[in-house]
Amino acid sequence: MLELALDYASKGYRVFPLWPDGKNPLIGKAGGGSGFKDATTDPDQVQAWWTKTPRANIGIAAGLSGLIIPDLDVKKGDDGPGNYRQLLSEHGLNPTDLEPVVVTTASGGFHHYYRGVPVPDRTKIRVGVDLRSDGGYVVAPGSVVNGKRYVGDLPHVEDLPVAPEALRELLVQEHGQEVASGGVQATGRETLAELLQFPVSEGSRNDWLAKVAGHYAKAGLKFEDYAFHVYEANQRCTPPQPDEDVAGVVDSIWRREREKADPQSDAFLSEVEQELRRLRVRRDAQRRLAEEGIQGTTEAGMFVAGGAFMFDIPDGTPAVWGEGRKVLWAEGEAMMLVGPTGVGKTTLAGQVVRARLGLGSGQVLGMPVAPTKSKVLYLAMDRPQQIARSLRRHFDRSEREVVDERLVVRQGPPPKDVARNPETLIELAIEVGADTVVIDSVKDAAVGLSTDEVGAGYNRARQMLLARGIEVLELHHQKKAHSDGSKPNDLNGVYGSAWIVGGAGSVVLLWGEAGDLDLELIHLKQPAEPVGPWSIRNDHVAGTTVRIEGADPLALLAQAADEGLTAAELSEEMGRDPKSEKDKQRSRRDLDRLVSDGLATKGQEQRGPQRAMVWRATPESAGRLL
Template structure:
């Protein structure tokens, strides 16, 4: 028998041999038969499964005992039995150890270290192989899931479109965020992106009807990726909710804290996987700079956009927080898509891009619709009440306060005039009526008595409802 690899550390030769022989003596009768030797080796491996070096020393001691008695066949049976359980390199190392024990030698520290390195590399290879196998299995599973998806009847695709763009935030021609598309809310640090987003999240959970006077359609569950300073995000969101909201928030809001499990531009399935794990209808990405590394590179921007489109294709909407460049052209205010930081693919793949601009901490910032869905919204100034987490359009009308200001309440006509001026159109009056009715449905207003409008018509009046004092519950209009 000749050594092929560095031997395991044999330590004291007599001790190793005795340990091996002690285990072997407990085996079946005819202990030198190949079957009995194989049983003994299997027991040694099982007994020291967590410590392969210890097992190898004992097995090397068993083989050395045979060599000392001149029974080369018995020693060979030991190595062959071991080879049935481990790879060839490990069996060869044990064989070399047995020969050293039989000659009274002890493996050097260098040989021991080399053997441990060998075992480490083998285990690392097995772990990598297992990871690669799991990756390939995931690819096959996704292929099965998406088989046939994306294909549609051409006539249905062209002719069966809705008459109006379905809005997630907004209505009619004034849409800030369309269903089935991504909304990007961008601006420099400290201008209230998270403050505004918190109000949108509250509305998505069905706890308030509008944000900045534009209705928000609720969803079943929201996933909030709080990747950019999650503790600070948590404190900011806390301003928008009361203790009475806890059950709803627990049921319908899921939060991921800290960096994503992988770069979302490099692994274009990871964002969809997170959304599905949470059972989300809407995902909030706060913020894009934490979702992927190198957003200024087109390859990264295109990778993230692919991840985004996979989420949208699955029927899940996206709200993304992002940063603008520090200044626009000639050092002025950023007012174009080109002023949004990063690859053009980031804005190209978004359905709507809203920009906020101002100095960090300013209570008044400017909102511009850099990429509209239909008609552009704004520009107008937004006033942030940072303490309460409420944002309003500068010069807006608080309808609940309007109702409280008069002992007899308010009317749809009064609300329409406050919103649109002295002579609102029929369409504007209808818009005011829809908002008032929505406030009634949420308990922010209640319908009071009918009054004569002076022209022989009885019209309804509205007063503050039982929920009028709740935070972020007011519908405000430009």
């Protein structure tokens, strides 16, 4: 899709990404974007969007591109094309004289492309007849929705036919508007529909919102429904008013309209009661908007064509933390940090969060962390004050502006048990506009993790985040039933139902005693090649974690010099079990990668009483070690 999106942008169409196999904007308000308002012809931005999501469909912002597009639908038995022809004929227009550029939609309908001064985006001009222009967008040809493709050839915007003035007037006057040479103006009646069609920007937002609130207040709604609609209308403004200002409008207009009917209706309310009501309104409105956001976006992109599902994914494993074949945290897959209390899970997670915010070197334990331009939500459920002290060690006060803007922390247990209410996590993420969620810790998110019912419920909550494109980092602990105090060697040692680790893409064990400076990092479950095991060291004062040199296969091979190493010998040097065939196989893979990179050689030779494969470092490896 990248090549096609770049082609449209070069022709003057302002494009933006839609969900794969869907129509909804990929980056809406909840993800830190503005939907079709982010549309651009900038090739660098287009390249960035479609490199990150290669299968994203292409949206064209109609009004921003200077387009007027009648949208003729045939779904659900509608005869949009026939009703459109009848509409034109009723106003003396001959459809054959208009000569638009026609695109066939995935459902068998049609988009008629014209260029011209945009007019307001409208729906239901006639049954099956909509208008896409100022304030709207269309799905571009080449995109696929529900496995069916939009078909058509778009010329340069400047080569599109100009929309006849009679057509522009007809499409707008069907809804009682007056067409001006520079666009459309309201006739002055200012119905609710007209107000919502013409949202405003800074300078006029308060008056506009007060008029909208007046219409809703007179509609006989309950206070909660009235307030919700006003908060929702505010999202149409550019930019939306702050919640505190909207709360003031909500209260004052409601009070004004109630007093007209009953002057004593609000007189007895105390200041405290009014303030409590404001808080309840804001909380309920945010919750309901979040619920609408979930319903409106999580279904999009769930259904994709089989070929797109298999062949349009990037080569390799795109990483949040890692690179190449060494990935600790893969995009679209949850990463879980497991370990006993006090070994520094939050210390390590804090460093990853800092790098995710684009601060510092961008590397943790020598591996890059992909920065995000959105927000990180840190759910500090387990001993929030201790988490705060740990995180404070990672950040400098000079970075406070970035941290205040991009890192959101929620203290204490979740508002609902996550396993019983799987939508809870995505509601929280959407509410703050985060594309990364840190769960510290899993045991505090749901009660009864050892049961499959609870484990499956928690995993559903996790997968809802991932399906929405929100990355997940989890902190958890191992089982405490090891009587000999031994470390877990596999996923069976992680506490909880099999659903807990089964739904994670990567599971990393930090092993040691509480307060230990030197720890082991063991990759129990891998999205790509195994990482480590490593010996790492925590600096609890500076809040940093580093790898201890000597656990690198190439360094160990170089130290062996002419003697070389067998797979069993490397396993022993790296703290693996030299008698375990599984561990020896991991060592063979590590050594063979060095051979393929030209950093080692291998050959069969006598090793004691038996012949064995021996690897040796090449002279070229010295440059890599330096």
